[in-house]
Amino acid sequence: MDNATYAQQRAENAERQPLLGGAYNSQQHEPTAADPDHDELSSTRLAVVFGSIWIIVVLTALDSTIVATLTAVISTSFSSFNNLSWIGTAYLVGTAATQPLAGRWTDIYGRRRGLLAAGVVFGIGTLLCGIASQEWVFILGRAIAGAGGGATTATSTFVGADLVPLRRRGVVQGINNIAMGCGTGLGGLVGGLLNKWFGWKMAFLAQLPIVVLGLVLCAVVPDIPSQPSKKDHGSRLDYAGSVSLVLAIVLLLVGLNAGGNEVAWTHPLVWSTMVLAAAxxxxxxxxxxxxxxxxxxxxxxxxxxxxxxxxxxxxFAHMAAFATMYYIPIYLQVRGSDPTHASLRFIPQSMGTAIGAYGAGVLIKVTGNYVYLSAAAHVFLVTASALAATLDGQTPSWCPFFYLGMVGLGFGAMLVTTMLALISSVEHSEHAIATSASFAFRAVGSSTGITLASVVFQNTLIADLHRRLGGGGEIDKLIERIRRNFDAVWELDPPTRAAVQGGYLESLRFVFITILIMSVASMACSLVMRQNKLHNNLARR
Structure with missing residues (x-):
């Protein structure tokens, strides 16, 4: 289908939509994916729908920070640190692979089937993590769980667009972010306690009964859109496009995450995956x-x-937010923070994201305007990034947590305003496809931000440590050792340790300046968005 044909179809759909709306009996019409012509649900019925869906959504958020705080324990149990980064990366790759496809697939097969399939996949991946006796099984489980979790998160967003008018959709998305923020904030604490009492595998196995509960509720709650929005769905599914897009994204993320972390950027693994991804x-x-x-x-x-x-x-916003989330903890560790309390590092940003998203949703419901709120959200994001660039060895200990909270406020509000700008610009029947496209940009941005920050950090760190410590074979070995194992810093004599800490802090300053540039780029892109009318009904009349 060329662009001209596509534009013509959009125009025809826009002309027909009011007539089609009058052709249905709203008392008998069952909600379908991407269909505005049905009764709007009461607040109680919406609460039942989203409460059922968010059970698994919260688990996907909790699962991400459980792994972040148990990475060292898990890798130690497998006696292998060489694949350490893939414990987190595998989930991200799985998420990025399914989110761009979820819109079209659930348009064709229905949101309920999409949620059930995604929940089952997430449960299978989580089960594999809980029973894994080898590291490759665990990493495979993480990738499968990421595929299910990513599709679940995306589909829950589509259901919100199916059932809630634009003017009130920000509030629903804000509550969704509160639920996810609770999962993210509690993940480290729950994982730490379960690991302490029962071992790290229980942190995954304990999720399975809740996954089953979520699946049962998604299967029986009547108001979840269950009918497909397209007929003859088997012949319409774009298998070739799906496979090529998934493989391209997976290969791109594999190359980005391997380069500079697992292997050098000149390694065949990196350039071959990049070339294949481009093709x-x-x-x-x-x-x-x-x-x-x-x-x-x-x-x-x-x-x-x-x-x-x-x-x-x-x-660009996901580049900035994820790089900040990864490198503020490194700054705290350089300052002497106990890494066993890693769960506390996620709380300020999670709370800020939840408050920012819900607050933006309420204000949009009252004012009907998202453009000004988007600008305000980016003021928080840019200001927090600028303040992070001032962190040094003398900064009060509360400042990094305050900055993380500011990043969360700006990031949470940005999620709501940008989504409304996106879906208010397309027909109701196209919102899931447009949202899927945005999820692809979010996933690639997250990984790219972490990778770019890592490149800046590693290169400036090596140069600065050589400047402070000098050269020679022994110095080269020392630098390589402390780059691979930061705990080795505390074994150094005080003068050398102070020099190394200074080198780390200087490198982190360059990282935070890079993050500031990412935040400014996000703000510049957001200023291009135009204000659309946010309707109070699903039919947009």
């Missing part, structure tokens, strides 16, 4: 432009001003 992206574009009857992501949709600006805003 597959090109193939995906060709399929979507020339051959796909129902493209996974219609490229014409991305030409809309609000759509591409929202996707780029997400990309």
């Amino acid at each position: 597959l992206f090109a193939l995906f574009l060709l399929i979507e432009l020339r051959h796909a009857a129902q493209p996974i992501i219609p490229l014409g949709l991305l030409m809309h001003r609000n759509v591409w600006s929202a996707c780029l805003t997400y990309f």
Whole structure:
């Protein structure tokens, strides 16, 4: 389907929609995916729907920080540190692989089936993690859990767009972020306690009964959209586009995460995955432009001003937020923070994200405006990034947590305002596809931000340590040892330790300056977005 045909179909759909709305009996019409022509649900019925869905959504958030705080324990149990980064990366890769597909797939098969399939996949991955006796099994389980968790999170967003008018959708998304914030904030604490009492495997096995409960509720709650929005779905599914997009994203993230972490950037693994990813992206574009009857992501949709600006805003904001989340803890550890209390590091940002998202949703419901709120959200994000760039060895201990809270406030509000700018710019039937496209930018942005920050950190650290400690074979060995194992810093004599800490702090300053640039880029993209009318009903009339 070419872009001209796609634009013509959009225009025809827009003309027909009011007539179709009158053709249905709203008392008998069952909610379907991407269908505005049904009764709007009461607050109680909406609470039942989203309460059922959010059970698994909260688990996916909790699961991410459980792993973040148990990484050292898990890798030690397998007697292998060489694949340490893949414990976290595998989940991210799995998430990035399924989120771009979830919109079209659940349009075709229905949101309920999508939620059930995603929940089952998440449960299988979590089970594999809980019974893994080898590291590769655990990493495979993380990738499978990420695939299910990513699709669950995306589909829960689609259900919100199916059932809640634009004007009130920000509030629902804000509550969703509160639920996810609770999961993120409690994950480290829950994981630490279960590991202490029963061992790290119980941190995964204990999730399974809750996953089953969530699946049962998603299966029986009547108001979750269950009917597909497209007929003849088997012939319309773009398998070639789906496979090429998934493989391209997976290979890109594998290359980005391996380069500079597992292997050198010049290693064949890195450049070969990058080249293959580029080739597959090109193939995906060709399929979507020339051959796909129902493209996974219609490229014409991305030409809309609000759509591409929202996707780029997400990309740069996720770069900044995830890099901050990874490198503020490193700063705290350089200052002597006990790494066993890692769970506390996630709480300020999680709380800030929840408050920012809900507050933005309430204000949008009252004012109907998201453009000004988007600018205000980015003021928080940019200011926090600028303040983080001032961190040094003398900064009061409360400052990093305050800055994380500010990042969370800006990031949470940005999630709501940008999503509303995106979905208010497309037809109701296209909101899931547009949202899926934005999730692809978010996933790649998250990984790219961490990778870029790592490149800046490692390169400036090596140069600064050589400047402070000098050169020679013994110094080279020392630098390599403390880069691989930060705990070795505390074994050094006081003058050398002070020099090394100074080198780390200086490198982190360059990282936070890089994050500031990412935040400014996100703000610049957000300023391109235009204000659309936010309707008080699903039919947008």
